[in-house]
């Protein structure tokens with residue numbers, strides 16, 4: 001490291017110390033089981049485990065599964081999808097009775113899209129966020145084949161004005177998985193509604209980072225992951241929100257016994273359950289669901305405005321460190337605050353670079369063709385972690401120059 005870079009690094013290190021010192025969420029990090037040697041910047045892909053999860057899971061296995069055996073279904077297991085959904089609802093700006101946790105995100109996107117086309121019959125078009133995470137595109141194409149509709153891909157900046165009388169529904173992302181660009185959720189929702197279209201928001205990269213105010217924005221349906229900023233654990237089940245005004249007509253295609261009005265009556269024909277029960281399909285994945293339940297304890301007493309503010313401040317500090325230490329880096333995330341909690345960089349040889357960073361204890365991720373992604377989780381990411389990532393990048397750059 002030459003002396004100019006050394007001075008800059010010392011100065012940035014002082015800034016990081018100061019920012020961490022006055023961070024009101026700093027204490028939350030102690031509630032996570034994190035390797036102190038690692039700067040973990042991939043919580044936008046897999047959140048870190050809260051310390052409460054391992055003992056709770058052990059307790060569930062020992063006391064509920066072993067101790068109560070099948071009786072646990074009526075002691076609270078069967079209702080857990082709704083109960084855990086109600087714990088997520090405040091993070092989404094959703095009043096009670098509109099959120100349930102079940103199945104994977106991909107499965108729930110499928111249910112939501114088919115249900116939306118059924119609510120809007122005779123309309124033959126599904127709009128799709130052109131930059132979407134692949135699963136959304138695959139599901140939309142499959143739903144189109146199944147329902148006799150067709151998919152039109154639209155860049156997010158044009159989405160608010162893209163619907164027409166032929167549009168049944170749009171499937172859109174709150175935060176772009178590749179760039180971190182944040183959509184204007186109220187404006188896009190209002191624009192689509194103006195043409196009579198419904199909207200399904202994929203909240204995977206926003207939930208637990210950017211509060212979406214679903215009720216206030218009159219969103220129809222939303223689906224999201226719980227294993228990213230909600231820290232539910234690998235493959236933890238997804239949440240589904242259906243606005244109360246649409247629940248009676250929410251006719252989802254995976255009409256299994258889990259969504260039946262009276263599942264244990266074992267009736268011959270399907271009758272959808274009340275409220276959000278009808279979004280369910282089969283047996284809940286109890287261990288994963290209760291791991292998520294335990295993980296949600298970290299949100300007790302957390303002010304969501306503070307989470308949002310820290311997410312942006314971490315991103316701003318990342319950009320500041322890049323500008324100081326690696327000026328001219330190809331940042332593809334928005335520099336303004338129309339951004340979720342990640343900084344993405346176009347970088348030559350990105351895959352090998354991320355491998356090197358990971359070996360050195362800085363974990364972000366790589367997305368093809370050339371994107372380095374760094375996720376910023378306000379409950380445990382420190383400004384010092386951000387600086388360490390940028391210093392590690394500067395070292396790689398110096399080594400490969």
Ligand SMILES: Cc1ncc(COP(=O)(O)O)c(C=O)c1O
Pocket residue numbers: 104105106107133135136173177202204205225238
């Ligand atoms: C935007 C988005 N939607 C959907 C998914 C996929 O969800 P799942 O694999 O849980 O079905 C992901 C991440 O994997 C994602 O980033």
Ligand SMILES: Nc1c(O)cccc1C(=O)C[C@H](N)C(=O)O
Pocket residue numbers: 044045046133177204235
């Ligand atoms: N769901 C994932 C998985 O099962 C394995 C590895 C990564 C993931 C992810 O979540 C990827 C993530 N949605 C992304 O934005 O790239």
